[in-house]
Amino acid sequence: MPETEIRIQNLTVGYEGREILSSITVDIPKNQITAIVGPSGCGKTTLLKTINRLIDTSDGATFSGSVQFGGVNILGDHVDVNDLRKQIGFISQTPTPLPMSIYENIAYGPRIHGVQDKATLSSIVERCLRAAGLWDELKSRLSEPATRLSVGQQQRLCLGRALAVEPRVLLCDEPTSALDPISSKHIEDQLAALRKQYTIVLVTHTLRQAKRLADYALFVYFGSLIEHGTADQFFRSPTDSRTRAYLDGIFG
């Protein structure tokens, strides 16, 4: 059993009185890709947004239970959420480039965290664009607005931007759902290459993507964690009938 990066215990999340997630308990393994599958609207995104406390930005969210990361319960009141989000990167469903140049998009995070030296920033930009597989395409276009990029490039830019603040974990919320097959492949290849250094939690609604990438898999259904296990075991011999039905494409 590999080392645990995030330990979720009895996590219950409500939103405006409605229960979105109910007592989730699971260990997310370090430096692996954990895929969360399940029908849409069953709480997968909420689970991700709880792990980096992005859920705080929507009023009316309540949570109980604990999420242990780096030795602390990140749901605690005294947690520095900005520092937490620096360590736990997030990539959203639709690409969200910031209203600035390609260079500034990557430099945004490091600048926020106090990097001012131009040479350092430039080397961070190059490293992150390389990691996102964009450097060769974009090295001569760094001052162009990020909106000029194709949607697929924008999503890879967002991946590079997330890497720029040197996170330990990457949360990816259906990162390829808005992309064409070729761009999706790029992102998948990038994620596969990054799994050695980062703990990746990937929410996806395409089972084939989960099968291609996952080392570990979770099935969430109507706010409950139905089943979890290594990808091998999860996809080959699921134990719960609902998981089997979902994997067989009977619903979802």
Added chain:
Amino acid sequence: MEMSTLLVVGGLLSIVIVVLVKGAPSLSIAMLTQTSNGGYYLGKEGGILNAILGSLYLAGGATAIALAVSIPTALYLNEYASRSRFAGFTRNSLDLLWSVPSILYGVFGFIIMIYIGLGTSLLGGIIALSLLELPIMIRAMDEVLRSVPQGLREASYSLGATKLETATRTVVKQALPGLLMAVLLALGRALGDAASVLFTTGYTDSLPTSLFQPVASLPLAVFFQLGTPFPEVQQRAYASGFILLVIILSISIASRLLTTRFNRFVIK
């Protein structure tokens, strides 16, 4: 729909044409470069440089003050207290203030001036006009900031940015063209408003020299010149009105050009 659009454009154009035709005989370089000769009320010669400069100082000063207050207020309403009761109350109050007649701002400004022992002056006018501009600017900015996609804020938060960093480095950048339009809207209103400067600024034939002296302004130049029984002086009122129109038009064009530049980076 075409008819109503035509009616609007036609109506506005006819204003410009009437002002231009009536004022054309008085339009001259001297209008722009000299001060009035013979008094603002009766003078048939000289120019209205005092009113042009006065108006620019008044509107510029008021806009600077209004801007300094509006940006933090609009950011507070959107980024910090967006759905609170206090924000709702503030928005309603501002909507109400938007429709308050400007003469009341003048009267209110006048009361403040009496309190602090200030006579009719450039500063008094700036205070009254900035009060007039505030609700316009804040509400316009508020709407602009509200239209910034939530995803951009989340993207910034996800990188570990604080609320303040997100507001100033991402939200404002995205909203920049709209914010500029809000400033322009308020500036145009201040340039053209006569009632709020009537009591607070006074009027004079000399060029503005100090914050504490009365200054002339274009809307009041129109007002006073139109009030005389002499056709030549009335003609000068139309010419002054035309100059005011041209100033507002050039500011509008300049800001449009600036907006296109800012638009380069905006996420659509």
